Amino acid sequence: MYCVRKVNDDYTWIGADSRRLAVFEGVFGVPEGVSYNSYLLLDEKTVLFDTVDAQVIHQFRENLYHALDGRTLDYIVVHHMEPDHTAELEDMVLRFPNVQILCTAMAKTMIGQFFGHVYDDRIRVCKEGDTLCTGRHTLQFVAAPMVHWPEVMMTYDRTDKLLLSADAFGCFGALNGHLFADEVDFDRDCLDECRRYYTNIVGKYGPQVKAVLDKAAKLDIAMLLPLHGFVWRKDLDYILHKHLLWSTYQPEVQGVLIAYASIYGDTESAANILACRLAEQGVPVTMRDTSVVPLSSIVSDAFKYSHIVLASATYNMGVFICMEQLLHDLAAHKLANRRYAILENGSWSPAAGKGMEQIIEPLHWEKVSDTLTVKSALRPDQVLQLDTLADLLAKDVRRAEEKEEKPAGGKRYVCKVCGYVYEGDTLPEDYKCPLCGAGPQYFAEQ
């Protein structure tokens, strides 16, 4: 049976929830499920915006045929070629012999790669700013490369002021009947999954997301229609601001994430004491055991907090495996602008601290304090060292809070290669862009 919801008079959501998927993109657990959104515009012409994942094609078909109510399909807009949005594309082309596909040149290449070039004559390539009139509606296409594949584009409906935003502004979690973000307590119940989706799916493409946010700022947008998660029709500033923070690697919370890797518990014990001393000083602190918390959640936390304490046991002259994986993941996500401290443990030749530093070195984080080394178990006299570390972190968090309250009078230097912004009085001579590696000659003062 069909299960659809109206977005407005002319647009209908014809997507579907999946609650049985073990891992999204083959790696990210989705305990709350995920939605695959597809939208249908009924105007003088009919337009389908993307299809869905293979898991939910039966529901999608029922929805589409119900919503079409006997009409044919004139256009399919392909915003993104990832198979979780294109599993039904070939079937649509076969069922609707006159349907035209609208997509970018790169998406056309990918359609050829995924399905063969037999449909090339059915494809109309769109460029930034191209428009399509469907009757009452005028659709304008907006290029969004690397959000999060290179072929991505979005559609702005000039008539209803809707931005069909592809994977941008998406969220993990099934909709459970709530199509609109204002039908749930988003900040309380969904923000964490939204951040986990953003950071893990598009987190490393901050400058590209920022470029789209800049384009969006010039459009009059009444609704955001992403390919996963809720449609936004209220409080758009809230979700746009969150994406601005994430895409520019600014923390949401001045506070401390303690991520630890402990085999037998002594590193964890030291981390617990540190957390107590921080909490006593009123510092927001959260702890994550890398052995049990999914890395995608810790990556998300790392985007949320301003300060990160990395605590790890030494393992075969290196970093304990789970911490090593986390740090490689953070490095791959190019998480910038963090302040950190290190706690290492080892029974004969502690080497975890050096190993951790090496992995995060390309991120250019600033170290708040010297590495604290534990030999097997914390000695009573080292409790004082933990107190000192907590004091330093607390002071640093407070300083960052004050800075946040009074925006810095420093300068902004923009990387001409990738758009990353460095803020400070002067750009260091040996500075390297944490996102693309470009040297200071590629930075322009704004």
Ligand SMILES: Cc1cc2nc3c(=O)[nH]c(=O)nc-3n(C[C@H](O)[C@H](O)[C@H](O)COP(=O)(O)O)c2cc1C
């Ligand atoms: C397989 C294995 C390899 C280890 N390799 C080293 C090492 O190379 N150097 C070292 O100093 N300690 C090494 N250790 C010892 C642990 O780092 C040390 O016992 C530490 O105190 C464990 O902390 P935990 O209680 O938080 O797990 C190793 C331990 C294990 C189980």
